[in-house]
Amino acid sequence: MSDHNEKHQHEGQEHHHFILPERTAVAVGLALLVLTGVTVWVAGIDFGRLNFTIALLIAVVKASLVGLVFMGLKYDRKENGLIFVTSFLFLAIFIALTATDLLFRGDVYVKGPLVAASGKSQFKKPWISTTELVAKGKTLYEQQCVACHGAQGRGDGPAGAGLNPKPRNLTAAEGWKNGHKATGIFKTLTQGLNQMPVFSSLSTDDRWSLTQYVLSMGPAAEKDTAADFAALKIDPTKDDGGAGAGEESKSIPVEVAIDLLAVPEQKAQR
Amino acid sequence: MAHTAVAHGDNYLNHSHGMMSWLKTLDHKRIGLMYLFTVLGYFLIGGLFALLIRLELMFPGQTLIDPNTYNKVFTYHGAIMVFMVIIPAIPAALGNFVLPMMLGAKDVAFPRLNLASYYIYVFGALFATSALFFGGADTGWTFYTPYSIRTSGAVISVIFGAFIMGFSSILTGLNFIVTIHKLRAPGLSWARLPLFIWASYATSIIQILATPVLAITLLLLIFERVFQVGIFDPKIGGDPVLFQHFFWFYSHPAVYIMILPPMGVISEVIPVFSRKPIFGYKAIAYSSFGIALIAFVVWGHHLFVSGQGELANFVFSLLTMLVAVPTGVKVFSWVGTMYKGSIRLNAPMLYALGFLQLFTIGGLTGVFLATLAIDVHLTDTYFVIAHFHYVMVGGALMGLLAGMHYWFPKMTGKMYLEKGARISFWWILAGFNITFFPQFIVGAQGMPRRYHDYLPEFSTLNLLSTVGSWFLAIGFFWAAINLWRSLKLGEKAGDNPWNALTLEWQSPSPPPHENFLVEPVVTTWPYEYKAEAGLTPVRPW
Amino acid sequence: MSSTHITTGGYQHAHHYKSAGDEFEASKQGMWLFMVTEVLMFGGLFVAYTMFRAMYPEMFHEASKHLAVNLGLTNTIILITSSLTMVLAVIASQKGQKGRILLHLGLTFLLSCGFLVVKYFEYSGKIHHGILPGGLFTNTEITHPKAPLFFSLYYVMTGIHAFHVIVGMGLMVWLAVRTMRNEFSPAFYTPVELVGFYWHFVDMVWIFLFPLMYLVG
Secondary structure (H helix, E strand, O other): OOOOOOOOOOOOOOOOOOOOOHHHHHHHHHHHHHHHHHHHHHHOOOOOOHHHHHHHHHHHHHHHHHHHHHOOHHHOOHHHHHHHHHHHHHHHHHHHHHHHHHOOOHHHOOOOOOOOOOOOOOOOOOOOOOHHHHHHHHHHHHHHOHHHHOOOOOOOOHHHOOOOOOOOOOOOOOOOOOOOOHHHHHHHHHHOEOOEOOOOOOOHHHHHHHHHHHHHHOOOOOOOOHHHHHHOOOOOOOOOOOOOOOOOOOOOOHHHHHHHHOOHHHHHHO | OOOOOOOOOOOOOOOOOOHHHHHOOOOHHHHHHHHHHHHHHHHHHHHHHHHHHHHHOOOOOOOOOOHHHHHHHHHHHHHHHHHHHHHHHHHHHHHHHHHHHHHOOOOOOOHHHHHHHHHHHHHHHHHHHHHHHHOOOOOOOOOOOOHHHHOOOOHHHHHHHHHHHHHHHHHHHHHHHHHHHHOOOOOOOHHHOOHHHHHHHHHHHHHHHHHHHHHHHHHHHHHHHHHOOOOOOHHHOOOHHHHHHHHHHHHHHHHHHHHHHHHHHHHHHHHHHHOOOOOOHHHHHHHHHHHHHHHOOOHHHHOOOOOOOHHHHHHHHHHHHHOHHHHHHHHHHHHHHHOOOOOOOOHHHHHHHHHHHHHHHHHHHHHHHHOHHHHHHHOOEHHHHHHHHHHHHHHHHHHHHHHHHHHHHHHHOEOOOHHHHHHHHHHHHHHHHHHHHHHHHHHHOOOEOOOOOOOHHHHHHHHHHHHHHHHHHHHHHHHHHHHHHHHHHOOEOOOOOOOOOOHHHHOOOOOOOOOOOOOOOOOOOOOOOOOOOOOOOOOOO | OOOOOEEEOOEEEOOOOOOHHHHHHHHHHHHHHHHHHHHHHHHHHHHHHHHHHHHOHHHHHHHHOOOOHHHHHHHHHHHHHHHHHHHHHHHHHHOOOHHHHHHHHHHHHHHHHHHHHHHHHHHHHHHHOOOOOHHHOOOOOOOOOOHHHHHHHHHHHHHHHHHHHHHHHHHHHHHHHHHHOOOOEOOEOHHHHHHHHHHHHHHHHHHHHHHHHHOOO
C-alpha cells in the first residue's frame, strides 16, 4: 500500500488520496491524552486570571492536532482549512462585539451593595467632616431635604405635614435609629428608613456631603465603630473606603443639572 | 463521457411525467420551480395578513380586529415574509434553476441534498403555520424575551418551524458554494463569473455563517420556555438584551441574504437591456463580499434603545455607516452601465429600474437610522417599517419579479405577455410608493410601530397608505395572472430571446434534463455587449 | 434517479462530476462547510458562556467546583480515544480492510456508549442534589444568586453535545451496516471519511467544553 501525498489538480483525473499512517494516528492520540493531563495539572496551579488563557491555549493546540492530523487538513487542499478557520473568525467577531455591550455597560451591573464609598469619590475619607463637605451638603439639603425636614432641620417641612411619624428633627439628640453618626446617616440615605425614602440615586459624594451637613445641624456626632464601617463594607484606613467596595449609580452631579436647567437670567442672578 | 441524445422537444418539463417524478426529482430546475410555487403561495398568505394589518390601520380605533389578534397578525406577516418568502425566494427558487446553468454545470453539487432542502423547508413552513391553529404567537417575528418566554400560545411551534427552515437555508448555501467551487465549465475562470454567481456566492457564505446562530437562538428560546434555563430571563438572572444580540447576529446578515441575490439579478438584467458591458464588474463582485463581511458587524443597530451600552452603541453606529459604501458602489455601477447604453424597457428592465428607485430610497433611509442620535427618535416608529419595506419589497421583491420575467422564457419556453407585465409593474410601483412613503412621514412624526391604534393626527396618511396597499395588491395579482396567462398565450421563445451572453442562454428554452446539449466551453467575459449597429432591437418597446 | 454513471475502480460516480475524485473532493468540502455551521452553532453557546463568565467570575469559580472533574476527565479520555479509533476506521476503509473497519467502528461505538453512561451518572447525580437549569434550580448549598445560570449553560452545552454524540452513534451503525454490505472500497469510502470528520468535530467541542466547564475552579 502506498501513501501518496500529492494531489492532482487537473480535473477529470483520479485523485490519489492521502492515507494517514496508523502510527501517526496513534502518536497524535497519545499526544492528545498527554495534553489533557497537562490541562488538568495546570488547572490545579493558581495563575490567577491567566488560568483561563492557558486552558484555552492548550485546548486550541489539542483541537489543532485533531483538525490537522485526524481530519487531515495538513494533507488537504488549503481551501478546506481556510473555510474551517474562517468560521472561528466570525465567532470571534460575535464574541467581541457582544462584549462591547455586555461587558462595558459600566454602571448597570452593581458588583456589591450600594453602601460604601466608591473609588470615584472626590473627597478623601468623607466620613470625617470638612467644611467643604458641609458646604456642599448644605446646598444639597436645600434641594433634597427641606421639603420634609424643614429649613432648620426641625422636621417641620410642609411636605412632611401629613406623615406619621413626622420627619425626624435633625437637631435633636435622641432617637436616631441608625445612630447619630456618619455611617448611620449615610446608611439611612442609601437604604432609606421607614418612610424616609431611599436616596441612593444621589452620588456617593452627595450622600456623604449631606451626611456631614446633617450631622452639623445636631449635637456632636457619635464615633463610628469598626462594626459600623464593616457593615457598610468600608475600609476606614483607605481614602476611598476600599476599591470595589461598591459602585455608585451614574448620575449627573446636582450642580451640573442645575446649570443645565437654569435659564440665563437666573444664572446671572446667582 | 457519454451524452444521451436528446430527442427533439425533450426538455426538463416533459423528461418524466407524473406527480411522483416531480416530488422525487433530483433535477435542480424542477426543485427550483417547486420552491418558486411554494414561496409564492406563502407570499400570498403573508400578503393577506399585510392587507389585514392595513385594513385595521385604515381608521383610528379598532376597525376590524382586537389588539391581541392584531399582535398575532403582524407576527405572522413578519415571520412568513421573512422565513418563508424572502429568505428562500431568489436563492432557492431562481438560484436553483439558474445557478448551475450559468456555471455550465449539469446540476448542483449535491442534488439529493437539494431535494432534502426543499422538503425541510416545506416541513418547517407547515410546522410554523400549524401554530395558527394552536393559539398562534403574538411576540412579533423577533421573539424578544422576556415576553416570548412568558406569553402563552404556540410560540414554540413558530420558533421550531423557523429552526427547521433554517436548515434548508444552510443546505442551499452549502450546495451553492461547492457547486461554484467545483462544477464550473471549462474556461469559466473567476474573472468570468457572472455577477449573479458572485452575489449568490456571497449570499451562500452568509447563509452558512449566520443561520446556525439563529438555530441556537431559537433552541435556547425553546429551552427557556420548557426548562426555564434563564439565560435570557431577567427573573432568573439572565439578560434579555443578550437574546437580542443572539437574534440579530443572524437576522441582520439575513437581510443581506435577502438583498444580495436580487442585486445579482439586477446586475444581470441591466447590461442585457442596456446593450452595454456592466460598469465596474470587479467593484460589484468585491462589493458583494464587502457587504457580506460588513453584514456581520452591524447587528447592534437593532439594539440602540434596548439598553445596549454606550460603547457598543457608538461602535455599531459607526460600523453600520460602512455598509453604505459597497452598496453605493453597486448603485452607481448600475447607473454607469446604463449611461450611453441602448436602453430597452422590457419588463425585466422596468423592474430593475423600479428596484433602483425603491432600493435607493430604502438604502438612504437606512443611513438615517444608522445615525444613533436620529435612531433614538425613529426607532420603533413607522419610519423603520417604511425603511425595511422599501429595501425588502422595493429591493428584494422587485429583484425577484425582474428575475422571474427575465428567466421566464428560459424556464417555460414561452415569452411572457409584455403588455400585461408592464401594466402590472406600474401598478406595483405606484401602489408600493403610495403605501409606504406616507409611513416615512407618520413615523418621523412619531407614530409607533406594532400598535393597533394611532393618534387621530395620523389618520389621513394611514388611510392613504391602506388605499396604496390595495393598488399594490392589484399589481401583484396582475403580475401573477399575467405570467399564468403567458404560459398559455405567450409566443414561443427561442434559446436566447434577449441576446444575452451568460451560459444559461446557450441552451434550448426550456432546457433539456441535463441542461446543455453540448458541454459549454467559456471563452469570453459574459458582458461583452456592444451597441449593435444596424441590428434591429431584440423586442420592440 | 439514475443517470449516466462512470465506473472507476468498481465505483460509479454521479453524472455531473467529471470523476470520482472530483465527487469526493466536493463531498469533503461540503462536510467542511457543514462543520462551519456547527462551529457557529456551538459558538453561540460559547458566546453566552464568555459573557456570563466575564460578568460573574466568582460565581463561575464556585459553581464549577460542584462539577465532577473526574467524570469530566474520564469522558475526555474516552472521547479522545474514540477519535483515534474513528481515524483507524477511516484508514481501514481507505485500505479496503472490511474487518478492521468494523472493529474500529465497533470500538468507537462502545466508547461512545461509555461516554453516555458517564454522562448519565453525572446528570443524575446533579439532579439528585437539585442542581437543575435556571428556574428549576433547588440546591441550597450553592448560594450565589446567579449560579443557576452556570448550570443552565452546563446542561445546555453538554446536553446538545451529548445529542451530537448520539447522532454520531447512529451514523456509526449506518456505516457498519454499509460496510457489511461491501459498499466501501479504496475507490469509495467517502461516507466513512465524512462521518469521521463529524466525530472529530464532536471531540473538538468537548476538548473546549472540558476545561471551560470543569476546570474553572
